[in-house]
Amino acid sequence: MKLELALELRISLGERMHIKVAEDYTRGAVLIEGGTFEGAGIKGQIISGSGGDFPMVRADGSGRFESQYLLRTDDGAVILKRSSGVRHASPEVVAKLLAQEPVDPHSYYMRMTPRFEAPAGKYDWLNRTLFVGAGRRNPTGSVFRFWKVV
Amino acid sequence: MATDDMPTPALEAAFELRVSTGSLLDVGRLATGGIRKVRTLAGGSFEGHSISARVVAGSETHLQRQDGVTVVELVCLLEAEGEAPIRLIGTGFGSGWDDASDAPQPAYMSVAFEAATGSPHEWLATRVFVAERGAKSDLTSIHLVL
Numbered sequence: 001m002k003l004e005l006a007l008e009l010r011i012s013l014g015e016r017m018h019i020k021v022a023e024d025y026t027r028g029a030v031l032i033e034g035g036t037f038e039g040a041g042i043k044g045q046i047i048s049g050s051g052g053d054f055p056m057v058r059a060d061g062s063g064r065f066e067s068q069y070l071l072r073t074d075d076g077a078v079i080l081k082r083s084s085g086v087r088h089a090s091p092e093v094v095a096k097l098l099a100q101e102p103v104d105p106h107s108y109y110m111r112m113t114p115r116f117e118a119p120a121g122k123y124d125w126l127n128r129t130l131f132v133g134a135g136r137r138n139p140t141g142s143v144f145r146f147w148k149v150v
Numbered sequence: 151m152a153t154d155d156m157p158t159p160a161l162e163a164a165f166e167l168r169v170s171t172g173s174l175l176d177v178g179r180l181a182t183g184g185i186r187k188v189r190t191l192a193g194g195s196f197e198g199h200s201i202s203a204r205v206v207a208g209s210e211t212h213l214q215r216q217d218g219v220t221v222v223e224l225v226c227l228l229e230a231e232g233e234a235p236i237r238l239i240g241t242g243f244g245s246g247w248d249d250a251s252d253a254p255q256p257a258y259m260s261v262a263f264e265a266a267t268g269s270p271h272e273w274l275a276t277r278v279f280v281a282e283r284g285a286k287s288d289l290t291s292i293h294l295v296l
Contacts, residue, residue: 145158
């Protein structure tokens, strides 16, 4: 198996909310304001208000996250993107991330496995391809890169 | 595109999963679309990275979609001597079982683990893994996404 870089997403984030489900289980909700994506043969915008990022945060700051939102390619195709993954970091780094302070993206592990639902046609390769991704969280947004597993 | 501003993932061979399967259970064509088939796991082994475990339960299910892609879900319960069980959940894409030979076809999966807090294998739940199975093989190679 090897990885081939396929796609980069730049996302601006909106309102953040937290649901304290239990003492050691908080569900975050970060709404997507918008953004762009680009890769070989595919380019477009992230549809504003179409979803968000929903991390499950443990008391030590680690946790899993899930995201779901829509992409619209420059030629009009609408694609559903879903992703699940993990974030793991030292408590000090997690505290900075939660406080929305700048953090070196190499100081934490943030990997995910995105899935896509694209209409039949030129983008339907997304529907049968396994991806892995890495993320960088900035104070006002995120950058994700996705690699095809081939 | 410049990629040095954030980590670039790499794959590291981590585990080898070998399973033996039971008979095929054909759920049939679903009202919600696709054809569902299930095989229970009869046993197997899980080796690598400071662990040697056996497969004590599980199943592999396929959803054969109309676009020709088979969605694979593999769930196993792993048990090492004297340790709490670990749950493995793999989801991905494949080509179904070979109709003629009844053998598994190639599949790529993402893999997640559930392991008890305090267990020596707790770290498994904090990382992302991907897996590959070759044609007509009982071996699934699982790689850690670095």
